[in-house]
Amino acid sequence: MSGGGDAGAGNTMRAMAYDAYGGTEVLAPARLPRPKVGPGEVLVRVRCAAVNPVDWKLMSGGLDALMDTVFPVVPGWDVAGVVEQVGIDTPEFAVGDEVFAYARKDYVHGGTFAELVTVPVRALARKPASLTWEEAAGLPLAGLTAYQLLTRLGTGGGDTVLIHNAAGGVGSLGVQIAVALGARVIGTTSPANHDRLRALGAEPVAYGEGLAERVRSLAPEGVDVVADFVGGVLDDTLAVLAEGGRHASIADDSVVAAGGQWMWVRPSGPDLATLGELADAGRLTVPVARTFALEELGEAFELSRSGHVHGKLVVRV
Incomplete structure (x- = not known):
C-alpha cells in the first residue's frame, strides 16, 4: 500500500486497508485507485462510516469460509455520504444526493473506510433529514x-x-x-x-x-x-x-x-428507507458513542472488540 499525494486528488483516494488477515497491526493508511462505477451502482463520497464487529472479524479471517476476499481490503459496510457519480441505469439517484447504505458486496474488497465507495443501487436509500451524518452512518447494518x-x-x-x-x-x-x-x-x-x-x-x-x-x-x-x-x-x-x-x-x-x-442481514434500500422514515418521524434514534478520524480506525476496532461500548463507533472521513 502506498502513501503520498493530495487527499482526493486525481484518480486515487485515501483509505484504510489491509493486505493480509490479522489484527489491527495489518491495518494501515493507503492511497488506492478511485473505484470504477459499474452498471446499477453509484459512487458515494463518504462523509461518515460506522464500525461493526463484523469488520474486525472479517479482517481476522473469521469469515473466510463464507466470503471470497480480494486484497487489499478496505473494510467497512456502513456508510453515509453524497453521490459523486452515477453508473449506467441508475435513474433513482443523481449527483449531489445525500444517501446512506449497508454497502456489503458479494465479496470482500472495497469498503466504506475510504474517501469513495461504490454502492449497488439496491442497497442505497436517501439519508434521513433528521439524522446527523454520524447517526445515519450508524443505522444501516x-x-x-x-x-x-x-x-x-x-x-x-x-x-x-x-x-x-x-x-x-x-x-x-x-x-x-x-x-x-x-x-x-x-x-x-x-x-x-x-x-x-x-x-x-x-x-x-x-x-x-x-x-x-x-x-x-x-x-x-x-x-x-x-x-x-x-x-x-x-x-x-x-x-x-x-x-x-x-x-x-x-x-x-x-x-x-x-x-x-x-438470520444474518441483507442489503436493502427499501428497508433502509423505511427505517429513515421512522427516524424522521421521531420514532428511531441512533446513539453515537464516539467518533474517530479515518487514520484512527485501528483504535476504533480495538474499542469495538472490547465489547464495552454503548452506541455506535463512527469514523468521519
Whole structure:
C-alpha cells in the first residue's frame, strides 16, 4: 500500500486497508485507485462510516469460509455520504444526493473506510433529514438486522416480544422498531441499563439465572416473538415462548432445529428507507458513542472488540 499525494486528488483516494488477515497491526493508511462505477451502482463520497464487529472479524479471517476476499481490503459496510457519480441505469439517484447504505458486496474488497465507495443501487436509500451524518452512518447494518428479523417473524400490534441483549447495538434499535410496529417489548439487559431500556419503551428484565421466571412474571401466557441478538439463550427462549410463537437468532444456528430462524442481514434500500422514515418521524434514534478520524480506525476496532461500548463507533472521513 502506498502513501503520498493530495487527499482526493486525481484518480486515487485515501483509505484504510489491509493486505493480509490479522489484527489491527495489518491495518494501515493507503492511497488506492478511485473505484470504477459499474452498471446499477453509484459512487458515494463518504462523509461518515460506522464500525461493526463484523469488520474486525472479517479482517481476522473469521469469515473466510463464507466470503471470497480480494486484497487489499478496505473494510467497512456502513456508510453515509453524497453521490459523486452515477453508473449506467441508475435513474433513482443523481449527483449531489445525500444517501446512506449497508454497502456489503458479494465479496470482500472495497469498503466504506475510504474517501469513495461504490454502492449497488439496491442497497442505497436517501439519508434521513433528521439524522446527523454520524447517526445515519450508524443505522444501516444494525437497524436492518433488527428490522428484517422482526418483520420476517411477522411482528405487529398485539404481539409481546422478548429481545435478548436489548441494550446492545442491534437490540436497542430492535426495541424501538418493535415498539413502532405496535408490539409490547420485554428486553433483557444488565440492571445498569434498565432505565435506558425504559426510555426506549421496553420493560427491562435482568439476564442470567432465573430469566425465564422473570419474563413469565411479566407475560404469564408467554411471549409471541423472541429476537435473539446475543446467542446462547435458546433454553430461555423456548421456556417463555407461547404456543405458536416465533423466534429467530442472528448469533445461534441451533435455533433452526428448535423451529426458529437463523438470520444474518441483507442489503436493502427499501428497508433502509423505511427505517429513515421512522427516524424522521421521531420514532428511531441512533446513539453515537464516539467518533474517530479515518487514520484512527485501528483504535476504533480495538474499542469495538472490547465489547464495552454503548452506541455506535463512527469514523468521519
